[in-house]
Amino acid sequence: MQHSSTFPIKRSELDMLREEASSYLKSVQWEQGQRAKNKSKEPKEESILLYLSRANNGSKSSDVVSVSKTVLGLKKRLLPESVALPVYLNQTLFAVQEGIILGLWIRDSYYDASGLSSLNERKSTLDSNGKREYESKLHTATAFMLFSIAYKILNDLKPFASDDLSVMKQKFAGLPEVSIWSPIKGISCNLFYYDKYLNHPEIIKSDKDVIDFSVVFFEALIAEIQLRKSTLEYTETIVDRTYKLENSEFAVSGWNNVFEGVAKSVEFNQIQFEQIVGNKDAKHFARRLTERMLSYDFTEKKNPFQELGGFMPVFMGYGIPGTGKSMLIAAIATRLKEHCDRLEIPFLFHPMPDTLISTFQGGSAEKMVEWMKPLQDPTRLIFAPIDDAENNLQERTAQGVSAGVKEVIGVFLRYTEG
Known part of the structure; x- marks a missing residue:
């Protein structure tokens, strides 16, 4: 969906929310729900789930936790000789604080844009319909706030996390519960389990683990919110706009999550153009394509050839079987990778x-969206060939074309439009 308006997130306004965000890091209170306590009966990661289910020592009263104190405790446990807070711990704590600040700003913005502020002022006089609208908007505000918190934290920490998070994901036993009843409950519940995980000795064994775990934890939070968003009402003032952080590339555009589209380059058999015997024009076109792709300006996030009409980001090659189309794809990928390695440019080879x-x-459609999303990453040079395209991109009006093929074509056209 195209966002019709972009609203700036002013840093001066964020600074006014810093004290409130710090108070959440210093202390939050949360009473576990019965469902979360029953998680201990599940077989996966029994020890960690049991630990989480007994996070408040099995009592029915609420428990108070402090993320900032926990981080200081990790410093003493992991690096007792260190005088200052280690870089990774400090970086994580700051990122979480900045995420909460931005989330609070998003909360306030939604309150004003959706009319929730007015409903809140008249809460005691609302009729049944008004109360229902108030509660629905409160849930939506909380969900969008939590999404924005996690999204900002991922934006700040993901570049510093390990490339392979599989071990940490194996340790992670999921989120026992996520509350969207109100902003305070949403933050309290989230930080409660974040703190409990940080305190588990099997989760954090080094200071780098704190960043890795935080990425895994907040990815799970975004995934949970994404699952629930279809049940939320009054989302018009979320999906119709973009909030862009002042003097930054960071922006919140509805429920869009660019981190879902992070992909790793596929290994391929490298081949040089000189090894291909055949159509000189095809090889010339492929070389020229490579050169024009390499003209991409990472600062401006534009390709001057595309701006001037000399480069088509989507093109099609045709040839009968055995004429070297797949070899040309490999040769293009080889040359791009060689140049990118020399110039230290991030490169993604992403075949369908x-x-x-x-x-x-x-x-x-879901699989096609998952494949297309990484192509929106402006920080990498991406080559995404579709070899034997006739298997998936058939004539959709032809008789006998499956519904799955039509879904793939529909997604492809939406993402490549314009």
Whole structure:
């Protein structure tokens, strides 16, 4: 969806929320729900789930935790000789604080844009319909606030996290519960379990683990919010606008999550153009394509050839089987990778997989969206070939074309439009 308006997030306004954000890091109070306590009965990661289910020592009263104190405790446990707070711990604590600050700003913005502020002022006089609207908007405000908090934290920490988070993801036992009843409850619940995880000796064994775990934790929070967003009402003032942080590339555009589209380059058999015997024009075109792709300006996030009409970001090559189309793809990828390695430019080779078409309704579209999302990353030079395209990109009006193929084509056209 195109966002019709962009609103600036002014840093001066964020500074006014810093004290409130710090208070949450110093102390939050949360009473676990019965469902979260029953998580201990699940077989996966039994020890960690049992630990989380007994986070408040099995009592029915609420428990008070302090993330800032926990981080200081980690410093003493992991690096007892260190005088200052280690870089990774300090970086994580600051990122979480900045995330909460931004989330609070988003909360206030939604309150004003959706009319929730007015409803809140008249809360005691609302009729049943008004109360229902108030509660629905409160839930939506909380969900969007939590999404924004996690999104900002991921933006700040993901570049410093380990490339391979599989071990940490294996340790992570999920979020026992996520509350969207109100902003205070939402933050309190989230920080409560974040703190409990940080205190678990099996989760954090080094200061770098704090960043890695934080990325895994807040990715899970975003995933949970994404699952719930279809049940939320009054989201018009979320999906129709973008909030952009002043003097920064960071922006919150509805529920969009660019980190879902982070992909790793696929390994391929490297081949040089000189090894290909065949159509000189095709090889010349491929070389020229490579050179014009390498003209991409990472500062301006634009390709001058594309701006001037000399480079098509989407193009098609045609040839009967055996004429070297796949070899040309490999040669283009090889030359791009060689140049990118020399120039220290991040490169992504992202061919379309052969397993896109799903037998489940809507499954093909989901897989295609998952494949297309990394192509929106402006920080990398991306080559995404579709070899044997006729398997997935058939004539959708032809008789006998499956629903899955139509879904794939629909997603492809939406993402490449314009």
